[in-house]
Amino acid sequence: MGDPGNGTYDLVIIGAGPGGYTAANRAGQLGMRVACVEKDPALGGTCLNVGCIPSKALLHSSELFEEARESFAEQGIKVSGVELDLPAMMKRKTKVVTTLTRGIAGLFKKNKVEWVSGTAKVAGAGKVLVTAADGTTKELATKAILIASGSVPIELPGLAFDGKRIVDSTGALELSSPPDELIVVGAGAIGLELGSVWRRLGSKVTVVELTPGAVPGMDREMAKLLERALQKQGMKFLFETRVESAKVAGERVTLSVRGKDDTTSTLEADVLLVAVGRRAYPDLLGLKEAGVETDARGRIVVDPHFATSVPGIYAIGDVIAGPMLAHKAEDEGVACVELLAGKAGHVNYDAIPAVVYTYPELASVGITEEQAKEQGLEVRIGRFPFIANARAKTMGQTEGSVKMIADAKTDRILGVHIFGTHAGDLIAEAGLAIEMAASSEDVARSTHAHPTLPEALKEAALAVDGRPLNA
Numbered sequence: 170m171g172d173p174g175n176g177t178y179d180l181v182i183i184g185a186g187p188g189g190y191t192a193a194n195r196a197g198q199l200g201m202r203v204a205c206v207e208k209d210p211a212l213g214g215t216c217l218n219v220g221c222i223p224s225k226a227l228l229h230s231s232e233l234f235e236e237a238r239e240s241f242a243e244q245g246i247k248v249s250g251v252e253l254d255l256p257a258m259m260k261r262k263t264k265v266v267t268t269l270t271r272g273i274a275g276l277f278k279k280n281k282v283e284w285v286s287g288t289a290k291v292a293g294a295g296k297v298l299v300t301a302a303d304g305t306t307k308e309l310a311t312k313a314i315l316i317a318s319g320s321v322p323i324e325l326p327g328l329a330f331d332g333k334r335i336v337d338s339t340g341a342l343e344l345s346s347p348p349d350e351l352i353v354v355g356a357g358a359i360g361l362e363l364g365s366v367w368r369r370l371g372s373k374v375t376v377v378e379l380t381p382g383a384v385p386g387m388d389r390e391m392a393k394l395l396e397r398a399l400q401k402q403g404m405k406f407l408f409e410t411r412v413e414s415a416k417v418a419g420e421r422v423t424l425s426v427r428g429k430d431d432t433t434s435t436l437e438a439d440v441l442l443v444a445v446g447r448r449a450y451p452d453l454l455g456l457k458e459a460g461v462e463t464d465a466r467g468r469i470v471v472d473p474h475f476a477t478s479v480p481g482i483y484a485i486g487d488v489i490a491g492p493m494l495a496h497k498a499e500d501e502g503v504a505c506v507e508l509l510a511g512k513a514g515h516v517n518y519d520a521i522p523a524v525v526y527t528y529p530e531l532a533s534v535g536i537t538e539e540q541a542k543e544q545g546l547e548v549r550i551g552r553f554p555f556i557a558n559a560r561a562k563t564m565g566q567t568e569g570s571v572k573m574i575a576d577a578k579t580d581r582i583l584g585v586h587i588f589g590t591h592a593g594d595l596i597a598e599a600g601l602a603i604e605m606a607a608s609s610e611d612v613a614r615s616t617h618a619h620p621t622l623p624e625a626l627k628e629a630a631l632a633v634d635g636r637p638l639n640a
Contacts (some may be wrong), residue, residue: 178203178309180509181204181205181206182314183206185317187213187499187502188495189205192485193280194282195503201510204285205283206285206288212273212274217269226266228526230261231258231369234369255347262342291459294480296309316454316483317498319487320493322339334417336440336443337444347371349439350437350438351364351375351438351441352377353444355443356406357444357445362526363444365404368403374404376404377407387525387537394588395529395531398528410428424441447487449488451463451484474505486498497518519536526593529569530590530592532596535582535585538572538574546577549609550573551575551630552571553571555568555571556568560621561589570629571625571626573599573612573629574586575609581608609634
């Protein structure tokens with residue numbers, strides 16, 4: 170870890186999450202003298218340490234556990250005595266996280282990025298005050314400041330996190346044993362993913378959601394497929410239900426909820442996971458005193474070049490408007506730094522994919538069918554089921570389908586939604602198609618290897634024109 174002293178930097182980045190560390194590495198590649206300030210002991214932010222990466226490690230491990238118990242036999246694989254070793258599973262998760270965070274430190278060294286450990290505060294344009302863990306302070310002088318401080322879980326009134334009975338996503342990744350009963354408040358990606366982990370490991374899971382369906386904002390037809398799949402797996406949903414209060418007594422949590430018919434009822438569980446979303450975290454950075462404008466939701470207001478209301482101060486990622494996704498923050502970080510270097514940095518917000526890593530996965534890029542109707546667009550829609558895909562059949566994973574939305578006049582692809590195995594990987598082709606302004610015919614005429622899952626995208630593209638070959 171470098172000691173910057175009081176030298177002048179080209180760029181000081183606050184936050185070493187995906188947006189911050191990616192921006193730092195790109196700045197280093199471009200020859201800037203850059204420092205990245207991080208308050209936590211490890212680099213990587215929420216995503217690597219207590220978010221995306223550890224949750225995906227547990228999702229993968231729990232999927233294998235469930236497959237070994239329930240699916241291996243039909244594949245001709247006989248196993249017996251399958252048991253859960255949760256400490257070993259958690260140890261593997263930690264190893265994955267540690268390997269990746271150390272990798273970032275290695276990239277910092279390679280790109281000559283100085284890692285400054287401590288809590289940052291903007292002392293004005295061109296000045297960042299860093300307070301180390303031992304209380305000592307130092308001031309960093311810089312030409313530009315980039316805020317990449319991320320977000321934190323939203324805490325509902327009356328449901329304060331205690332890290333044991335009422336937990337946020339971080340707490341849900343550290344449970345010492347599968348709770349007999351788990352209640353999840355919020356049917357978004359985080360709640361469904363973590364609920365899936367513990368259901369596979371033996372918990373009875375109930376999801377309470379305020380809106381009429383799971384994963385609000387995703388294409389409703391495809392979201393319904395996900396709901397039905399999770400219900401079939403044993404997850405229970407209470408939609409249009411509001412949490413009124415929660416009380417912890419001993420080793421149980423009692424939850425009072427109000428349903429859509431305005432009647433109240435009581436739910437009980439061993440653990441309550443509150444996963445109703447995240448809020449921007451520009452807290453404690455001194456931005457208000459520095460004159461940085463924020464919106465009604467506490468997010469930093471920026472222009473198309475990520476500049477704030479104060480010259481020389483920029484912001485990216487979860488602290489500004491837009492989807493709170495690691496890859497969105499990464500691309501914004503690169504674009505912002507390249508613009509600072511006089512290059513043509515750009516982010517196409519129409520081509521940012523979103524993935525729910527349940528089983529099967531739900532992935533989406535571009536507009537939904539509902540958004541097309543709201544915008545008054547005339548579209549054609551092609552669908553193709555995985556049950557008609559040869560590779561999916563050989564894998565025994567035929568649940569789900571691909572849905573492609575194209576402009577009726579130009580045939581340009583406007584949105585693609587995939588529910589099925591490896592949807593999070595398959596959506597990349599759709600994102601590239603939208604980025605390149607491809608038509609459904611372009612995808613339909615692209616040769617796809619056989620037998621592969623991506624053939625389902627080609628078939629959906631053919632279906633836009635009413636001519637699928639295998640369904």
